Amino acid sequence: MASRRAADGLIRDGKVLVNGKPCVPGTDIAEGKDTVTVEGKNICLPAEHAYYMMNKPKGYVCTVRDDRGRKTVMDLLPAETGRVYPVGRLDYDSEGLLLFTNDGDLAFRLTHPKNEIAKTYLVRVEGSVTEGALNKLRAGVELDGRMTGKSKIRIVETNREYTKLHVTIGEGRNRQVRRMFETIGKNVVFLKRIRIGDLVLGSLERGKVRPLRADEVVYLKNL
Numbered sequence: 001m002a003s004r005r006a007a008d009g010l011i012r013d014g015k016v017l018v019n020g021k022p023c024v025p026g027t028d029i030a031e032g033k034d035t036v037t038v039e040g041k042n043i044c045l046p047a048e049h050a051y052y053m054m055n056k057p058k059g060y061v062c063t064v065r066d067d068r069g070r071k072t073v074m075d076l077l078p079a080e081t082g083r084v085y086p087v088g089r090l091d092y093d094s095e096g097l098l099l100f101t102n103d104g105d106l107a108f109r110l111t112h113p114k115n116e117i118a119k120t121y122l123v124r125v126e127g128s129v130t131e132g133a134l135n136k137l138r139a140g141v142e143l144d145g146r147m148t149g150k151s152k153i154r155i156v157e158t159n160r161e162y163t164k165l166h167v168t169i170g171e172g173r174n175r176q177v178r179r180m181f182e183t184i185g186k187n188v189v190f191l192k193r194i195r196i197g198d199l200v201l202g203s204l205e206r207g208k209v210r211p212l213r214a215d216e217v218v219y220l221k222n223l
Contacts, residue, residue: 003064003085004108015039049103050084051212051220052077055204056098062089073098076207087111091175096121096193097201099220100209106221110196116149116170117223120195121177123165125186128158133184134165141183143173148180162189197223 002010008025010016016023017037029036036043056062060071064085073086077100087099087107101107110117134155140147152168167177178188194201199216212220 004104006064010038049106050082050101051103051106051217052081052084052100052209053199053201053204053212053216054098054100054209055201055206056090056095057207058093058095061092062086062098077209081209088172090193091178094191094193095206096191097196097199098193099196099212110220110223111172113171115223118168118170118195118197119172119193120166120168122156122190122192122194123167123177123181123188124190125163125165125181125188127162127186128160129155129163129165129184129186133186136184137167137180141180143176143179143183148173148176151180166194168195196220 007016011023011025014022015038018027018029019035023036031045054073054076056073056076060073060076062073064072064074066072070092077084081100082102084100084102085107087101088111090096090098099110109115134153138151138153140150142148149169149171151170152166154166155163156166157164167180169176173179177191181188197219199219204210
């Protein structure tokens with residue numbers, strides 16, 4: 001029906017009823033016993049869960065709707081995917097591996113900060129970067145008054161014009177990788193998520209979607 005954030009808004013606005021009474025955050029719902037309506041429409045769980053991977057292009061936002069009229073990742077989903085939603089976010093200027101599902105339990109597990117699911121990004125910054133500067137990022141830097149967790153960073157290619165790196169973090173703060181590099185005076189000019197845990201983007205073309213294989217779904221559920 002909506003993302004978790006949007007669902008919270010619907011509840012706050014009094015548009016969600018449980019057995020005819022206004023819902024409050026944290027209400028437990030008993031499947032097959034309780035009746036849930038949103039703006040007068042009955043809501044049912046999907047008959048089965050669906051899981052997809054997208055290679056998100058830059059220029060799209062990871063939301064169901066955008067109040068600024070920008071294109072969203074939902075515009076790229078084929079009709080046959082049905083009603084699924086993005087798991088986590090990639091910012092407007094970033095691209096790469098993005099998951100979609102209607103399995104709320106899995107989406108929650110993959111995005112909750114306490115689980116620290118490792119995510120790896122291909123990053124390109126302007127100019128060269130010293131190991132000393134990278135060691136600061138690896139140890140953690142302060143963003144918004146809090147230290148980031150330790151990260152793994154490996155240089156893939158470097159020259160006078162740019163440096164390519166693989167950066168693995170276990171957090172998901174807003175624009176975290178870009179802001180980390182800003183603390184050492186480096187501007188990220190390209191950012192692509194290439195891996196979540198051991199699930200890799202591979203050769204999936206930019207803007208394309210594919211269903212996850214059964215073994216990939218099992219892997220994610222066991223993270």
